Amino acid sequence: MSLIAVLISAMLINNIVLMQYLGLCPFFGISTKMKSVVGMGLAVTVVITLSAAITYPIYHFVLKPLNIVYIETIAFILVIASLVQLTELVIKRFSKPLYKSLGVYLTLIASNCAVLGVALKNVAQPKTFPEAMMFAIGSGLGFALVIITFTALRMRLDSANVPKAFKGMPIALVSAGLMALAFLGLAGII
Numbered sequence: 226m227s228l229i230a231v232l233i234s235a236m237l238i239n240n241i242v243l244m245q246y247l248g249l250c251p252f253f254g255i256s257t258k259m260k261s262v263v264g265m266g267l268a269v270t271v272v273i274t275l276s277a278a279i280t281y282p283i284y285h286f287v288l289k290p291l292n293i294v295y296i297e298t299i300a301f302i303l304v305i306a307s308l309v310q311l312t313e314l315v316i317k318r319f320s321k322p323l324y325k326s327l328g329v330y331l332t333l334i335a336s337n338c339a340v341l342g343v344a345l346k347n348v349a350q351p352k353t354f355p356e357a358m359m360f361a362i363g364s365g366l367g368f369a370l371v372i373i374t375f376t377a378l379r380m381r382l383d384s385a386n387v388p389k390a391f392k393g394m395p396i397a398l399v400s401a402g403l404m405a406l407a408f409l410g411l412a413g414i415i
Contacts, residue, residue: 227356228355228356228359229359231356231359231360231363232359232360232362232363232366233363233414234363235359235360235361235362235363235364235367236363236364236366236367236370237367237370237408237411237414238408238411238412238414240364240367240368240370240371240408241339241342241343241364241367241368242339242367242368242371242372243371243401243404243405243408243409244405244408244409245342247337247338247339247342248269248337248338248339248340248342248368250333250337251265251269251333251334251337251372252371252372252375252401253394253397253401255327255372257376257379257380258326258376259373259376259377259380260322260323260326261323261326261327262372262373262376263369263373264316264320264323264326264327265327265331265334265372266365266368266369266370266372266373267369268312268316268327268331268334269334269337269339269340269365269368269369270362270365270366270368270369271312271365272305272308272309272312272334272340272365273339273340273343273361273362273364273365273368274358274361274362274365275308276301276304276305276308276340276343276344276361277343277344277347277357277358277360277361278358278361279304279308280300280301280304280305280344280347280348281344281347281348281354281357281358282354283300283301283304284297284300284348285348288300297345297348298341298345301341301344301345302341304344305340305341305344309331309332309334312331312334313331313332316331339364339368343360343361343364343365346360347360347361371404371408374404375397375400375401375404378400378404379397379400382396382397382400
């Protein structure tokens with residue numbers, strides 16, 4: 226039961242975008258077309274999960290025993306960059322329209338602080354490997370959920386009668402703040 230609590234907590238309560246402010250570049254940058262956002266959400270979820278599955282053992286079985294934990298950020302960035310390149314090749318091979326619609330944001334997954342943040346949080350807090358994986362999956366699914374919901378909201382706002390001063394990014398920021406408050410209301414469930 227505690228693994229499900231970790232998953233739900235990472236997905237809804239401690240959401241990496243709305244509560245920890247990680248991954249805001251793709252959150253605001255690509256959230257205009259639903260097809261692109263779904264692909265980005267899936268790609269980020271896959272990269273976060275795979276990077277957690279690789280960085281956790283690297284930290285606990287290589288860096289920590291050799292007493293070289295000070296290079297964890299560099300090691301994790303290398304793992305993440307490799308996984309992003311692999312993900313980019315797979316998307317380019319199997320879905321050229323998605324590859325073109327994601328554009329530069331696909332390569333920005335490598336510098337997405339959400340991916341590195343999850344890897345670093347997994348080793349900073351004492352977690353077992355299953356807990357770390359549930360946290361990573363929940364974080365990725367939470368990222369996808371929030372970016373898809375935010376895109377639907379932005380698409381609706383584009384056709385709404387918004388005051389001129391709030392059109393574009395200002396109303397997007399207000400909407401993101403309201404979403405964060407809504408997710409903050411879920412804090413009592415776990």
